[in-house]
Amino acid sequence: MIDRKILRENPEVVIESCKRRGDDIDVMEMVALDKKERELKTKVEELRGERNRLSKECRTNPEAREQVKELKITLGALEHELNDVEASLTEKMGWLPNLIGDDVPDGSDEDSNEELRKVGEIPKFDFKVRDHQELGELLDIIDTKRGAKVAQSGFYYWKGKGAQLCNALFFWVQMELCKRNFTSFITPCAAKEKTLYGTGYLPFFADQTYSLENEDLALIGTSEQTLVGYHADEVLPKEQLPYCYTAFSPCFRTEAGSYGKESRGIFRVHQFHKVEQIVFCAPEDSPKMHQMCLENEEYLLQQLGIPYRVVNVCIGDMGAPGFKKFDIEAWFSAYNGYREVTSNTNLTEFQSRRLNVRYKSKDNERGYVHTISATAVTDRVAIAIIENNQQEDGTIIIPEVLRPFTGFDKIEPVK
RNA sequence: GGAGAGGUGGCUGAGCGGCUGAAAGCACAGGUUUGCUAAACCUGCGUACAGGCAACUGUACCGGGGGUUCGAAUCCCCCCCUCUCCGCCA
Numbered sequence: 001m002i003d004r005k006i007l008r009e010n011p012e013v014v015i016e017s018c019k020r021r022g023d024d025i026d027v028m029e030m031v032a033l034d035k036k037e038r039e040l041k042t043k044v045e046e047l048r049g050e051r052n053r054l055s056k057e058c059r060t061n062p063e064a065r066e067q068v069k070e071l072k073i074t075l076g077a078l079e080h081e082l083n084d085v086e087a088s089l090t091e092k093m094g095w096l097p098n099l100i101g102d103d104v105p106d107g108s109d110e111d112s113n114e115e116l117r118k119v120g121e122i123p124k125f126d127f128k129v130r131d132h133q134e135l136g137e138l139l140d141i142i143d144t145k146r147g148a149k150v151a152q153s154g155f156y157y158w159k160g161k162g163a164q165l166c167n168a169l170f171f172w173v174q175m176e177l178c179k180r181n182f183t184s185f186i187t188p189c190a191a192k193e194k195t196l197y198g199t200g201y202l203p204f205f206a207d208q209t210y211s212l213e214n215e216d217l218a219l220i221g222t223s224e225q226t227l228v229g230y231h232a233d234e235v236l237p238k239e240q241l242p243y244c245y246t247a248f249s250p251c252f253r254t255e256a257g258s259y260g261k262e263s264r265g266i267f268r269v270h271q272f273h274k275v276e277q278i279v280f281c282a283p284e285d286s287p288k289m290h291q292m293c294l295e296n297e298e299y300l301l302q303q304l305g306i307p308y309r310v311v312n313v314c315i316g317d318m319g320a321p322g323f324k325k326f327d328i329e330a331w332f333s334a335y336n337g338y339r340e341v342t343s344n345t346n347l348t349e350f351q352s353r354r355l356n357v358r359y360k361s362k363d364n365e366r367g368y369v370h371t372i373s374a375t376a377v378t379d380r381v382a383i384a385i386i387e388n389n390q391q392e393d394g395t396i397i398i399p400e401v402l403r404p405f406t407g408f409d410k411i412e413p414v415k
Numbered sequence: 416g417g418a419g420a421g422g423u424g425g426c427u428g429a430g431c432g433g434c435u436g437a438a439a440g441c442a443c444a445g446g447u448u449u450g451c452u453a454a455a456c457c458u459g460c461g462u463a464c465a466g467g468c469a470a471c472u473g474u475a476c477c478g479g480g481g482g483u484u485c486g487a488a489u490c491c492c493c494c495c496c497u498c499u500c501c502g503c504c505a
Contacts, residue, residue: 041465041474042466045464045473052474054485055484056433058485065486069485072485235462
């Protein structure tokens with residue numbers, strides 16, 4: 001949610017941001033509604049004041065009773081009008097995307113993303129590499145067929161040493177984040193509409209959510225929803241910020257409209273698993289915290305020995321709630337290229353305004369916190385390990401850092 | 416799933432349809448006293464929005480929505496949530 005004051009005082013800023021995003025939004029209509037709302041509010045408050053005054057008179061002056069009755073007719077009509085205007089404006093405000101950081105590249109899709117750096121050495125193979133789907137079957141560690149049988153196409157099993165690899169990865173990552181002062185969470189895997197709206201997933205990604213029938217609940221698309229929602233309607237002491245949170249959770253996405261896209265393997269699925277980084281911080285610190293999360297992501301991939309590149313995501317690829325976003329794309333050997341594994345967004349006060357998460361300092365400075373939402377790792381990182389660390393016979397070498405948690409150093413084909 | 420209790424300010428907890436934005440206590444902030452600490456005493460202390468340089472004024476808010484009334488935290492209706500007990504259960 002954008003600050004109404006910006007809409008009111010600098011509508012050109014909002015118009016420019018919508019234009020850069022390629023969104024066709026009638027900002028001036030909203031400005032007019034805002035003005036109308038304020039006028040109505042002033043009138044309504046005046047009349048209510050009058051009503052309250054007269055009501056107090058009623059005990060001594062019976063005539064006042066008739067005056068109030070009359071006044072209430074006018075007041076009622078105005079209140080109705082005000083309600084309509086408010087509802088309409090709130091709805092439109094909910095659809096308004098965030099402002100955009102200055103150094104966000106223009107562009108409508110990922111082709112316009114700006115590569116910031118490449119890190120790590122691309123592995124060379126002198127044999128024909130297998131993709132993770134093929135390796136998954138060969139090693140009996142990924143089972144998409146049974147996933148489809150039991151649930152639906154787009155669901156899958158991690159099995160055996162594959163599951164152990166994932167468990168090790170997710171556990172290790174959470175420990176690393178805890179060492180960096182993140183607080184560990186296990187969160188609800190469902191959230192109510194208010195929470196999804198507050199984090200910006202609604203209304204923008206409504207077709208991506210799995211709603212539960214007859215409940216005001218949906219399966220979470222990411223623990224960002226439950227972690228940011230954690231502090232809804234709270235005032236955080238500024239001196240104690242930043243709050244850095246991490247959680248491991250499944251993430252559910254309908255992927256409506258993307259059937260047939262990247263459908264091989266488990267790269268794009270209905271349920272994946274993620275360790276998340278969430279930061280609540282003072283507004284002036286959010287660029288720094290955004291970088292901090294990025295450093296964490298890079299550190300993890302470096303430790304795992306996965307080559308990657310960091311990308312400054314362009315406007316068209318960013319999503320309405322985002323102010324600025326970095327993606328990391330890991331090298332996938334079978335794909336012979338980089339593919340997105342993490343996404344790190346500075347949401348500024350977009351979410352905190354919707355969810356009403358404020359801060360207050362000792363000397364009474366108040367405002368809305370900024371939130372950072374960043375992936376630490378997902379299943380995709382496990383896939384990268386599998387594809388990049390494969391041997392000619394299909395054996396997967398486990399990264400050193402994970403071995404204490406897997407208890408083995410390689411995954412071999414089933415006999 | 417069955418039965419009951421309850422939702423009031425940061426917390427505990429009063430509240431007759433108007434004098435209640437809301438008693439009291441705790442917590443918190445400032446001050447006095449005291450060798451320090453503690454204690455005691457005094458004072459202050461909700462949020463949002465609008466107006467004003469400001470002291471301040473107005474409006475709204477006692478789970479949410481509707482209703483009755485000149486006037487609702489207080490009466491009526493609906494919904495939501497929380498807690499306790501029983502049953503079932505990872």
